[in-house]
Amino acid sequence: xxxxxxxxxxxxxxxxxxxxxxxxxxxxxxxxxxxxxxxxxxxxxxxxxxxxxxxxxxxxxxxxxxxxxxxxxxxxxxxxxxxxxxxxxxxxxxxxxxxxxxxxxxxxxxxxxxxxxxxxxxxxxxxxxxxxxxxxxxxxxxxxxxxxxxxxxxxxxxxxxxxxxxxxxxxxxxxxxxxxxxxxxxxxxxxxxxxxxxxxxxxxxxxxxxxxxxxxxxxxxxxxxxxxxxxxxxxxxxxxxxxxx
Numbered sequence: 001x002x003x004x005x006x007x008x009x010x011x012x013x014x015x016x017x018x019x020x021x022x023x024x025x026x027x028x029x030x031x032x033x034x035x036x037x038x039x040x041x042x043x044x045x046x047x048x049x050x051x052x053x054x055x056x057x058x059x060x061x062x063x064x065x066x067x068x069x070x071x072x073x074x075x076x077x078x079x080x081x082x083x084x085x086x087x088x089x090x091x092x093x094x095x096x097x098x099x100x101x102x103x104x105x106x107x108x109x110x111x112x113x114x115x116x117x118x119x120x121x122x123x124x125x126x127x128x129x130x131x132x133x134x135x136x137x138x139x140x141x142x143x144x145x146x147x148x149x150x151x152x153x154x155x156x157x158x159x160x161x162x163x164x165x166x167x168x169x170x171x172x173x174x175x176x177x178x179x180x181x182x183x184x185x186x187x188x189x190x191x192x193x194x195x196x197x198x199x200x201x202x203x204x205x206x207x208x209x210x211x212x213x214x215x216x217x218x219x220x221x222x223x224x225x226x227x228x229x230x231x232x233x234x235x236x237x238x239x240x241x242x243x244x245x
Contacts, residue, residue, distance in 0.1 A: 006065060007048035015062070022052050 008015050011025045026049040033042040051057045 007052055007061060010045060010048040011052065015065075019053065022049065026053075 006015075008017070011017075011022060012029065013022055013025050017025075026045065029045055030042060033045060051061055
């Protein structure tokens with residue numbers, strides 16, 4: 001008689017397996033089934049895990065299994081005693097004991113296989129963790145090298161910026177100095193022109209004053225001559241015309 005598969009058989013664990021063992025078995029088997037592409041077996045595996053992962057559903061399922069096993073191992077009707085051979089109930093008990101022993105042996109084998117799978121999985125995880133660590137170290141070294149390169153490039157850029165700023169300051173200082181010199185030259189030239197204008201104006205005023213003084217002297221001389229001539233005429237008139245004195 002073929003034994004019916006249980007949800008524990010689908011997950012390849014024993015009926016007394018811990019929840020952590022059930023989860024580990026589900027992870028391993030689901031990865032294998034996903035790799036093989038067996039979607040039907042994967043759905044069956046997920047259904048079994050959904051039932052056994054829930055404590056309430058698992059307890060109800062264990063009760064159904066216990067009832068089913070009890071029905072299957074119920075002793076058959078008592079037959080007439082036979083003098084030859086062992087009693088029927090003794091043979092049924094032996095068969096039940098053999099089934100229990102076989103089930104326990106299968107459970108132990110499944111437990112060992114699952115432990116081996118867990119160990120292999122842990123070894124694979126350790127190897128991947130080592131690879132990840134090496135990858136992280138390489139990435140850190142690359143980032144450090146890139147950061148060093150960026151730092152050197154940034155220092156060069158800052159040095160160039162400082163040099164450009166220094167050149168700009170020197171150019172601005174030169175421009176300011178040239179502007180001051182140009183402004184001083186323009187002010188000096190303006191002062192010189194103003195001085196020349198004042199000097200020319202002063203000379204013009206002096207010439208005007210000299211001309212005015214000379215004209216005044218000439219006028220005074222003319223008036224003096226005119227007065228002298230008038231006095232001379234009056235003298236001559238008195239001398240020549242005494243009757244009109």
